Amino acid sequence: MERLLPEKRLFLKSDTETRFIRLRSSTQAIALTGTVALFGWTVVATSILMLDSISAGSTRDQTQRQQALYEARLNALSADRDLRADETVRAHERFNLALAEVSGMQSDLLASEDRRKELETGIDVIQDTLRRTIKERDEARVEYESLTLALAEETGSPRTGEGRARDTLSTLEVMTVALGITARQRDDMADAALLAKEEADAVLRAKLDLETRNDVIFAQLEEAVTISMEPLDKMFREAGLSPDKLLSEVRRGYSGQGGPLTPISLSTKGGAVAPEELRANAILSGLDRMNLYRLAASKLPFAMPVKSGFRFTSGFGYRRDPKGAGTRLHSGTDFAGPVGTPIYAAGDGEVIGAGWDNGYGNSVMIRHAAGVVTRYAHQSQIRVKVGQKVSRGDRIGDMGSTGRSTGSHLHYEVLIGGTAVNPTTFIKAARNVF
Secondary structure: OOOOOOOEEEEEEOOOOEEEEEEOHHHHHHHHHHHHHHHHHHHHHHHHHHHHHHHHHHHHHHHHHHHHHHHHHHHHHHHHHHHHHHHHHHHHHHHHHHHHHHHHHHHHHHHHHHHHHHHHHHHHHHHHHHHHHHHHHHHHHHHHHHHHHHHHHHHOOOOOOHHHHHHHHHHHHHHHHHHHHHHHHHHHHHHHHHHHHHHHHHHHHHHHHHHHHHHHHHHHHHHHHHHHHHHHHHHHHHOOOOHHHHHHHHHHHOOOOOOOOOOOOOOOOOOOOOHHHHHHHHHHHHHHHHHHHHHHHHHOOOOOOOOOOOEEEEOOEEEEOOOOOOEEEEOOEEEEOOOOOEEEOOOOEEEEEEEEOHHHOEEEEEEOHHHEEEEEEEEEEEOOOOOOEEOOOOEEEEEEOOOOOOOOEEEEEEEEOOEEEOHHHHHHHOOOOO
């Protein structure tokens, strides 16, 4: 060692004296070993920190990409839903226009039928009058001939009483003219009746064409209603809710805005309901059910409580307690994010709790429809009050780390009838709808 690290002396000179420090070979070896160890530890620590930073950056980028894809999917679904809603509104407008046209054409048809009946009645009266006039003319001719014969027998000459004969002939001429006028009126009435029949046939053909168009419109409306309700019905069933019970509750609790639509009736004589009326009423019933679906969806927690950047840190189910209390049931889903991240209501409802709640810290509870309650725990700031009505997307607080928490996050719970269920069931059920 002395050959590799010979002994060295370090001289320290001042104004009055000179001193030296002797560095033995062992001292130099210890100093060199410490320096190498410190340098190695620095390299290893720096490498570990760089690997952690790279890993964290990769995870954050992947989360951001997944969030961007999720938001793009949501935007596409929202645009498709708006398009379907616009198509339904336009189809409903076309349906109302078609109903108005059918009603007008039916009124014209009834008016034409009434005119036809009046013309037929007038023709019958004219024919009766004509037959009676012809009969009276024939009787007058017979009477005239009998009188002429009687006069001839009495006077021996048929020329006697020529004045009376001239009066009779004048009367016959007047009757003949009247009969001619009546015959012309009869012909005119017959022509008018024929024209009315042609108009009625034209109206009937137009009605048949309109019925064909109405059948196409009905089919489009029925398809639009079916397509619009299928994803909503599937969403409720995947969330573990009964659509019929849910709609019945919404129907009872709704105060009249957007409630059931009044069935229509096209019958004007109180007769049997036509197939078109049955289809129209079925479509209106479907629109009413779709409206109730929309109301129910807004009153239940199908939306995300956090919209900005976050990370799922713990799901629903049994897990090892983060504070070392063994294996316990985690009754919600944790969304980790910076302090102050906005927290939003997942559905319409009423605030039934807003304040400190033991291990939950600053917590907000919202009561929704069908006995569903949501809890938003560990908030740094609460922005609502008990009894306040909130709508989906309203900001109710800020993310924090109050209560029994290891860091800034939102503990989100969904309870049905007081029993906690997996919140991701509602979130995944609404993924293809909202």
